Amino acid sequence: MNIALIAHDKKKDALVSFAQENFDLLNKHQLYATGTTGGRVIDETGLNVTRCKSGPLGGDQEIGALVANGEINAIFFFRDPLTAQPHEPDVSALLRLSDVYDVPLATNEGTAAAVLLLIDKLDRE
Numbered sequence: 001m002n003i004a005l006i007a008h009d010k011k012k013d014a015l016v017s018f019a020q021e022n023f024d025l026l027n028k029h030q031l032y033a034t035g036t037t038g039g040r041v042i043d044e045t046g047l048n049v050t051r052c053k054s055g056p057l058g059g060d061q062e063i064g065a066l067v068a069n070g071e072i073n074a075i076f077f078f079r080d081p082l083t084a085q086p087h088e089p090d091v092s093a094l095l096r097l098s099d100v101y102d103v104p105l106a107t108n109e110g111t112a113a114a115v116l117l118l119i120d121k122l123d124r125e
C-alpha cells in the first residue's frame, strides 16, 4: 500500500518515534511524506520515503494530488491542534480530499497505530 506521512513541527518527534516503533510494519509499504517530515523519517529510521515539497511550500497539495489520482491508500498526519499554520488552507484541502476519495486519515498517534494494524491485517488476508 501507499502511505503518506506528515507531521506539523511540534508533532514531528512523535511521528519519528511512531515510525521507529513500527519500522517493520511501515517498511512493507511505499511511503510518501512532506519534505521536512520525510527528511527526519529517513535520517532517524532508515525507512525508504519519497519526499514531496515541504508542507508550507506545497507539500500538502502534492500529497493531495496523489490522493486525487488514487495513489495514496492511507494518510498518517500528526497534526498540531494548538498552533496556527500559515498554510492552513492547504491542510484543510488535504483533509477534504481524503474525505472526497474515502482515504483513511489518521490525525494522531492512537488512530495511526490502529489504522496501521488494520492495514497489516488486511495485507495478510
Ligand SMILES: O=C(CO)COP(=O)(O)O
Pocket: 006, 007, 008, 009, 033, 034, 035, 036, 037, 038, 053, 054, 055, 056, 059, 060, 085, 091
Ligand atoms: O506542514 C506540514 C503539514 O501541513 C508538514 O510539512 P513538513 O513535513 O515539510 O514540515
